[in-house]
Amino acid sequence: MRIPFNKPFLTGNETKYIEQAVQSGKISGNGDFTKKCHKFFEEKYGFRKCLLTTSCTDALEMTSILINIEPNDEVIIPSYTFVSSANAFVLKGAKIVFADSYADNPNIDPSKIEALITPKTKAIVVVHYAGIACDMDLIMDIANRHNLFVIEDAAQAIDSYYKGKPLGGIGHFGTFSFHETKNIISGEGGMLVINDEAFVERAEIIWEKGTNRAAFFRGEIDKYGWIDIGSSFLPSEVISAFLFAQLESLDKIQSIRKKLWRNYHDAFSSLPNRSKIKLPQTPDYASNNAHLFYLTCADIKERTEIINALKAVDVLAVFHYLPLHQSVFYAHKHDGRVLENCDHFADSLLRLPLYFDLNEDDQQVVINTIKSVLI
Ligand SMILES: *Cc1c(COP(=O)(O)O)cnc(C)c1O
Numbered sequence: 001m002r003i004p005f006n007k008p009f010l011t012g013n014e015t016k017y018i019e020q021a022v023q024s025g026k027i028s029g030n031g032d033f034t035k036k037c038h039k040f041f042e043e044k045y046g047f048r049k050c051l052l053t054t055s056c057t058d059a060l061e062m063t064s065i066l067i068n069i070e071p072n073d074e075v076i077i078p079s080y081t082f083v084s085s086a087n088a089f090v091l092k093g094a095k096i097v098f099a100d101s102y103a104d105n106p107n108i109d110p111s112k113i114e115a116l117i118t119p120k121t122k123a124i125v126v127v128h129y130a131g132i133a134c135d136m137d138l139i140m141d142i143a144n145r146h147n148l149f150v151i152e153d154a155a156q157a158i159d160s161y162y163k164g165k166p167l168g169g170i171g172h173f174g175t176f177s178f179h180e181t182k183n184i185i186s187g188e189g190g191m192l193v194i195n196d197e198a199f200v201e202r203a204e205i206i207w208e209k210g211t212n213r214a215a216f217f218r219g220e221i222d223k224y225g226w227i228d229i230g231s232s233f234l235p236s237e238v239i240s241a242f243l244f245a246q247l248e249s250l251d252k253i254q255s256i257r258k259k260l261w262r263n264y265h266d267a268f269s270s271l272p273n274r275s276k277i278k279l280p281q282t283p284d285y286a287s288n289n290a291h292l293f294y295l296t297c298a299d300i301k302e303r304t305e306i307i308n309a310l311k312a313v314d315v316l317a318v319f320h321y322l323p324l325h326q327s328v329f330y331a332h333k334h335d336g337r338v339l340e341n342c343d344h345f346a347d348s349l350l351r352l353p354l355y356f357d358l359n360e361d362d363q364q365v366v367i368n369t370i371k372s373v374l375i
Contacts, residue, residue: 009356029234056177
């Protein structure tokens with residue numbers, strides 16, 4: 001592929017820091033680089049407590065343990081999302097109640113949430129699609145009135161904001177991903193943010209296999225042992241050293257991504273009126289972190305035409321998600337409601353190549369090829 005869909009960006013310091021971690025003689029988890037990463041997030045975004053994890057999927061699983069999900073609890077989740085947003089709760093026996101997106105934005109439509117709440121509902125998971133914030137005031141208000149937990153799946157939402165507040169820092173929990181397709185990467189990797197003080201201590205125990213080992217190494221207790229359920233959720237120092245190199249370059253990475261995002265936006269803003277292609281909407285309350293640039297095509301036929309035209313010039317553009325309520329695993333468990341906006345995005349949303357090293361001449365090839373299909 002001349003222009004791939006994604007290409008992981010390296011700052012150049014990753015291997016230097018990994019070398020340091022290896023030389024230090026401590027390469028298991030919760031060492032110096034892990035602490036540096038935690039400090040970075042806690043200081044830059046004011047997050048109450050951060051814990052690096054081996055993936056966003058794992059961070060979501062930790063929230064499922066922390067809020068004591070039990071069989072038959074219900075969790076409200078958008079259907080237009082990655083499988084992990086739901087799987088973490090299904091693992092504990094929860095029933096997933098899928099919510100629809102807005103008509104003009106793939107995020108969960110808060111006006112559709114309240115009708116889905118029952119006495120068994122325990123939590124709402126929101127996904128900030130493309131790093132664009134969900135309407136968190138409305139969501140937190142619903143959750144507070146019904147005594148529900150809110151988990152922000154902020155996998156795509158690093159360095160993005162809702163009314164000036166950093167995403168991942170508003171619900172009871174926020175979960176981030178550093179998978180190689182995200183803005184900031186460590187190959188595989190993630191982070192749990194704990195915003196509610198009541199969960200801080202237990203989160204650290206679950207993170208360390210159900211032991212109070214972290215408190216022991218801080219000198220807070222004189223021996224450590226098994227005190228709760230847990231698992232091995234923490235990444236090795238090799239991963240956190242890689243991640244720290246990326247975090248040091250966050251501003252540089254973000255400014256390049258935003259420039260590329262604006263190029264696409266400007267180029268497609270001037271399409272003739274008869275084109276039904278729609279650009280991403282950024283509501284007034286949301287910032288844009290340039291995680292991904294997408295177009296909403298008129299229908300699946302137009303999308304296929306564009307993908308094929310791009311393929312012919314060696315450019316890879318992709319689409320997602322197969323709605324979770326229609327998945328092989330969940331379709332027969334879904335209550336049968338039609339989620340028309342979710343289905344529409346599944347059929348018409350098209351993601352364009354966007355990565356740090358995409359040069360502007362190549363980007364122009366993508367733009368011109370799409371325009372040639374539309375005009
Ligand atoms: C990428 C992604 C995940 C999964 O992240 P991993 O770190 O790969 O586990 C979860 N939810 C959303 C919305 C994502 O985009």
